[in-house]
Amino acid sequence: MFVLAGIFGAGRNWASVxxxxxxxxxxxxxxxxxxxxxxASQGFHPPHTVPACVDDLRRLAHHLETGAEAKPVxxxxxxxxxxxxxxxxxxxxxxxxSAPLLREVWVVDSTxxxxxxxGSAWGMLRVLREAPGPFESREAAVEAVxxxxxxxxxxxxxxxxxxxxxxxxxxxGLVWRLDPDAMESLLRSFFAIDxxxxxxxxxxxxxxxxIKAADSSILDEESCARIEAIGLATGQTLLHRVEGGHWVx
Numbered sequence: 001m002f003v004l005a006g007i008f009g010a011g012r013n014w015a016s017v018x019x020x021x022x023x024x025x026x027x028x029x030x031x032x033x034x035x036x037x038x039x040a041s042q043g044f045h046p047p048h049t050v051p052a053c054v055d056d057l058r059r060l061a062h063h064l065e066t067g068a069e070a071k072p073v074x075x076x077x078x079x080x081x082x083x084x085x086x087x088x089x090x091x092x093x094x095x096x097x098s099a100p101l102l103r104e105v106w107v108v109d110s111t112x113x114x115x116x117x118x119g120s121a122w123g124m125l126r127v128l129r130e131a132p133g134p135f136e137s138r139e140a141a142v143e144a145v146x147x148x149x150x151x152x153x154x155x156x157x158x159x160x161x162x163x164x165x166x167x168x169x170x171x172x173g174l175v176w177r178l179d180p181d182a183m184e185s186l187l188r189s190f191f192a193i194d195x196x197x198x199x200x201x202x203x204x205x206x207x208x209x210x211i212k213a214a215d216s217s218i219l220d221e222e223s224c225a226r227i228e229a230i231g232l233a234t235g236q237t238l239l240h241r242v243e244g245g246h247w248v249x
Contacts, residue, residue, distance in 0.1 A: 001075040001104070002057060002089075003032050004082030007121050007187060008158065008178060010039030014079070017249050029071065031064070033057070035085065037182040048182045049189035053085045054092050065100065072100035079249065080218070081121070081186070083110025087195040087208075094203035101205050105198070109213040109246050111223055112195040119218075120150070122187060124158070128180035134165050134173030141174060199237055200230050208237045215245040 001021075005013045011032025018030040034041040035053050044056070061073040078086030086105055093099045127148050135141040138159045145155035162174040202208045210227050212219045224239055231237040242248055 001028060001030050001077060002061075002073055002086075003030050004035060004076070004078035004085055005033075005038070006080030006082055006110075007183065007190070008038070008124060008161065009079075009082075010034050010160065012039070012160075013157075014077075014249055028075075031060070031073075033060070035082065035186075037179055037186070042177065046182070046185065048185040050085055050088055050186070050193055051189070053186075054088045057085070057089050058092060061099075074100060074102060075104035075106070076102065077106035077108065078110065079108040080110050080246065081190050083107035084112065084190055084193060084195050087112060087198040088193065090202065090206065090208070091195075091198045094198075094206065102203065103206060105202070105206060105208045106211065107209065108211045109216050109218050109248055110210075111219050112199050112210075113223065114194040115191055117187060117191045120154070123148070124150070125180055125184055125187070127158070128176055128178055128183065133162075133175035134171060135162070135175070136173050138162060138174065141176075196226075199227065200234075202234065202236045206236065210237070210239050211248065212239060212241045213245055213248045214241060214243050218246060 003011060003014045003018055005011060011034050014032055018032055022028055022030055036044040036056055037048055064071050064073060076086045076089055086107055090102055090105045093102045127145055131144040133141065135144065141162055142152065142155035142159050145158050146152055161177050163177045165171055165173055165175055199208055199210070210219065212224055227237060227239045231239065
């Protein structure tokens with residue numbers, strides 16, 4: 001199973017969930033993916049878009065499927081931004097007769113709909129641009145995020161994206177490893193894409209699960225009703241409601 005974090009995140013955000021999963025289902029393994037320009041996946045060439053993320057995943061899947069141990073990718077889970085990438089990955093796999101069957105697609109608190117850029121992720125671009133560092137400490141970076149109106153917990157999470165200043169000058173401290181232009185490009189692509197086709201017409205043998213976090217408005221009730229109606233028609237699409245907010249992991 002590929003596991004995809006949301007924008008500004010990294011695969012390790014889901015490490016505890018992945019560990020619990022493979023303990024409960026030891027016949028499965030997880031690959032915690034750093035999407036392009038996230039985590040350790042730096043230096044990718046533009047354009048930075050959802051389709052480019054899908055192409056990256058297809059290459060990674062091919063590498064796993066043709067390696068010495070030949071492990072096919074049969075499931076994918078994506079949170080938020082990663083959820084739409086997961087749906088688009090499912091569409092690409094279903095169109096390739098040579099690809100292994102994708103048995104499960106899990107979309108965690110993400111909408112398949114296209115919409116105008118908005119929300120906290122869009123607002124975080126301002127932090128990256130107006131408070132790039134260097135910061136003298138991790139705590140200073142967290143406080144900078146808080147000054148833009150974000151909760152401290154968000155600042156602590158964002159602080160996992162801090163790296164030492166990489167230059168030969170006397171300047172020291174911590175800076176964001178995230179390129180704001182690349183993040184904006186990825187987000188614009190995310191907001192522009194309508195991924196309902198993958199929800200309404202999954203490939204034979206593929207089940208699509210959409211998780212609605214009770215305290216989050218990202219997946220609205222109109223969309224939930226649409227998902228439930230699709231499920232009744234296809235028997236392959238399921239809506240799951242869970243307690244908590246957007247950060248369900």
